Amino acid sequence: MTDLAALSLQSAAPWWQPQAGRALVIRGGRPLAGTYPISGAKNAVLPLMVSSVLTPHLVTLHNVPASLDVAVLAALLQRLGADLRWSTTDEGLSVTICADRIQPGRIETDLVARMRASVLLLGALLARSGEARLPMPGGDAIGLRGIDFHVAGLRAMGAHIDLAGGMIHARAPAGLKGADIRLSLPSVGATENLMLAAVCARGTTVIRNAAREPEIADLARCLAAMGVTITGLDSHTLVIEGGAPLTGAVHTVMPDRIEMGTLACAAAITDGAVLLRHAQADLLGAAGPVLAAAGVVLEPVDGGVVARRSPDGLAGTDFVTQPYPGFATDLQAPVMALLARAGGASAITETIFEQRFRHVDELRKMGADITVRGRTAWVRGAAALNGAAVTCTDVRAAAALVIAALGAHGETVLEGLDHLDRGYDRIAEKLAACGAAVARV
Numbered sequence: 001m002t003d004l005a006a007l008s009l010q011s012a013a014p015w016w017q018p019q020a021g022r023a024l025v026i027r028g029g030r031p032l033a034g035t036y037p038i039s040g041a042k043n044a045v046l047p048l049m050v051s052s053v054l055t056p057h058l059v060t061l062h063n064v065p066a067s068l069d070v071a072v073l074a075a076l077l078q079r080l081g082a083d084l085r086w087s088t089t090d091e092g093l094s095v096t097i098c099a100d101r102i103q104p105g106r107i108e109t110d111l112v113a114r115m116r117a118s119v120l121l122l123g124a125l126l127a128r129s130g131e132a133r134l135p136m137p138g139g140d141a142i143g144l145r146g147i148d149f150h151v152a153g154l155r156a157m158g159a160h161i162d163l164a165g166g167m168i169h170a171r172a173p174a175g176l177k178g179a180d181i182r183l184s185l186p187s188v189g190a191t192e193n194l195m196l197a198a199v200c201a202r203g204t205t206v207i208r209n210a211a212r213e214p215e216i217a218d219l220a221r222c223l224a225a226m227g228v229t230i231t232g233l234d235s236h237t238l239v240i241e242g243g244a245p246l247t248g249a250v251h252t253v254m255p256d257r258i259e260m261g262t263l264a265c266a267a268a269i270t271d272g273a274v275l276l277r278h279a280q281a282d283l284l285g286a287a288g289p290v291l292a293a294a295g296v297v298l299e300p301v302d303g304g305v306v307a308r309r310s311p312d313g314l315a316g317t318d319f320v321t322q323p324y325p326g327f328a329t330d331l332q333a334p335v336m337a338l339l340a341r342a343g344g345a346s347a348i349t350e351t352i353f354e355q356r357f358r359h360v361d362e363l364r365k366m367g368a369d370i371t372v373r374g375r376t377a378w379v380r381g382a383a384a385l386n387g388a389a390v391t392c393t394d395v396r397a398a399a400a401l402v403i404a405a406l407g408a409h410g411e412t413v414l415e416g417l418d419h420l421d422r423g424y425d426r427i428a429e430k431l432a433a434c435g436a437a438v439a440r441v
């Protein structure tokens with residue numbers, strides 16, 4: 001993977017500071033207390049930023065998380081000819097994107113290799129300019145993560161797509177046309193890509209078996225602000241009326257439900273009490289009851305949710321990852337870290353990605369008792385976890401290791417921090433403000 005310094009992210013995202021130090025040292029055992037501001041959702045902001053490519057008018061996004069993925073996508077958009085203006089207020093980071101002179105030319109591998117969400121540019125660029133050429137996307141190494149649904153849907157809308165030599169070349173010289181598309185699985189990315197493409201297609205597009213993750217509705221709200229009519233958001237069938245003249249939009253990114261779940265686990269494993277500012281417990285779907293069964297109390301209050309451990313302590317519980325409103329695969333690793341310290345046993349079944357147990361070996365180094373058989377991890381809660389030297393293997397594995405480290409005896413040294421920075425906005429600073437002993441070295 002290309003060295004971050006070589007990507008010159010600062011010109012596209014001047015707020016991005018390459019973090020000093022290769023390791024995060026966490027001394028566990030301190031109860032977290034205070035306020036942890038939940039940022040805008042990583043998985044919402046990326047498609048929202050891409051939606052700016054659809055219109056020559058200004059798109060302003062508020063509550064943008066200051067994460068590495070956002071900086072990488074900003075650099076990608078800049079290379080395509082977009083102009084990005086950033087501002088910071090007490091309410092966080094905002095960006096105004098002007099894509100009036102977008103150049104759909106070839107996008108280089110270095111940035112795309114860092115981020116799977118770059119594939120969303122396929123639908124947006126095809127829609128706007130009738131052509132897109134980009135490398136096969138990268139991202140976390142957590143499974144096959146094909147793009148066959150994206151490609152099949154865009155072909156149904158009239159695009160010609162060649163896949164050769166690791167490149168995707170898509171053309172729709174006469175423009176895209178609305179289509180009736182059924183996804184074999186409710187893929188989040190494919191749903192978003194086809195929504196973006198459908199906005200500029202002639203006629204109506206129907207996406208059946210569409211994903212229902214809250215980030216899809218957030219994208220739909222922004223597209224609606226641009227003048228697009230989208231219905232069916234409370235069902236698995238989305239209907240998008242294409243071809244309406246687009247305006248600009250001003251949109252506030254929804255709060256990050258995965259960051260909320262992660263920090264709820266951190267508060268509970270340390271037996272602390274943290275106000276998760278801006279958090280909305282109803283976004284957790286099936287993860288809400290699972291966290292409750294595990295002994296995490298989530299109390300909605302003015303301005304957020306207070307997370308703490310139940311007086312009855314942490315308890316083992318079983319869950320299966322599913323598309324929303326099922327248990328989010330992105331919370332599987334963080335909740336496993338919590339359950340590694342719970343009283344009793346848990347069975348955790350991963351159905352979305354094939355290789356999403358790479359955190360297990362690292363958690364074992366800290367004393368966790370976990371056995372993987374097929375798609376199920378069997379966790380026997382340990383009385384204590386111990387600090388160790390561990391490596392982050394993907395963004396959510398990184399979050400799991402932070403949780404385990406906060407709840408462990410002694411010092412944990414985490415390496416592979418790019419993964420943490422990709423998805424979490426200033427997590428070390430925000431944890432330190434809640435009393436955690438955490439330092440980047």
Ligand code: UD1
Nearest residue numbers: 043117144145146147148149150187188189190330352353
């Ligand atoms: C998004 C999220 C990611 C989350 C995932 C599932 C973003 C930026 N990322 O990823 O954090 O873990 O949803 O909630 O929003 N698949 C295919 N062919 C396709 C598309 C998907 O086989 O064309 C498979 C994937 O390999 C995977 C499953 O479908 O096994 C779900 O993937 P998908 O919902 O598309 O995930 P992403 O959009 O990549």
